[in-house]
Amino acid sequence: MKLVVGLGNPGMKYVGTRHNAGFQVLFNLLERLGEVPKEKFKGTFVKCRVGGEVTGLLMPQTYMNRSGESVRLALDFFDVSPEDVIVVHDELDLPLGRVKVKRGGGHGGHNGLRSITSHLGADYIRVRCGIGRPPNGNVTGFVLGRFSSEEREWSDSLGSDGADAVEAIVRNGVQAAMNVINSAQ
Numbered sequence: 001m002k003l004v005v006g007l008g009n010p011g012m013k014y015v016g017t018r019h020n021a022g023f024q025v026l027f028n029l030l031e032r033l034g035e036v037p038k039e040k041f042k043g044t045f046v047k048c049r050v051g052g053e054v055t056g057l058l059m060p061q062t063y064m065n066r067s068g069e070s071v072r073l074a075l076d077f078f079d080v081s082p083e084d085v086i087v088v089h090d091e092l093d094l095p096l097g098r099v100k101v102k103r104g105g106g107h108g109g110h111n112g113l114r115s116i117t118s119h120l121g122a123d124y125i126r127v128r129c130g131i132g133r134p135p136n137g138n139v140t141g142f143v144l145g146r147f148s149s150e151e152r153e154w155s156d157s158l159g160s161d162g163a164d165a166v167e168a169i170v171r172n173g174v175q176a177a178m179n180v181i182n183s184a185q
Helices: 018-033 064-078 111-120 139-143 149-172 174-184
Strands: 002-006 038-040 043-050 053-060 085-091 099-103 125-130
Touching: 002 018, 002 064, 002 149, 018 043, 018 053, 018 085, 018 125, 018 139, 018 149, 043 064, 043 149, 053 064, 053 149, 064 085, 064 111, 085 111, 085 149, 099 149, 099 174, 125 149, 149 174
Parallel strands: 002 053, 002 085, 085 125
Antiparallel strands: 038 043, 043 053, 099 125
């Protein structure tokens, strides 16, 4: 079983913000699969099939800084290895709209990744959804801000491209997905 975790912050205040790119990807997957999550593991969760494989889709509702608590609960319940966890998150170090896949690595200052790494270690798969860097250096305001109307086309493609990346990882494995996704854009 794979566990796909979309990172974001709960509540209407954060809908459509850059920091909720992980939620955006999972919403896209849920729509494609016709699934509706329920409250479980301090998040919203559904067990379904992605690419023919049993997969859990989890959106922690603990706020970004405590995402690892929710992930650990689901991981322990299903006895999933950290190597089978796919975390979808916003990425400042990628241009807006770019999606990349990688295994392991540091948290790069991302509080959601920091929390998950503290609960699982760093050897999980990441789907990095590019949101770009702020023009003036105010990172907190930037990631918690909404996409501008000029950025809307790119932000909309993040949900679809990120969902494609998740499906490729589950169906073909992380290395094959990296070969295709990382060279495609």
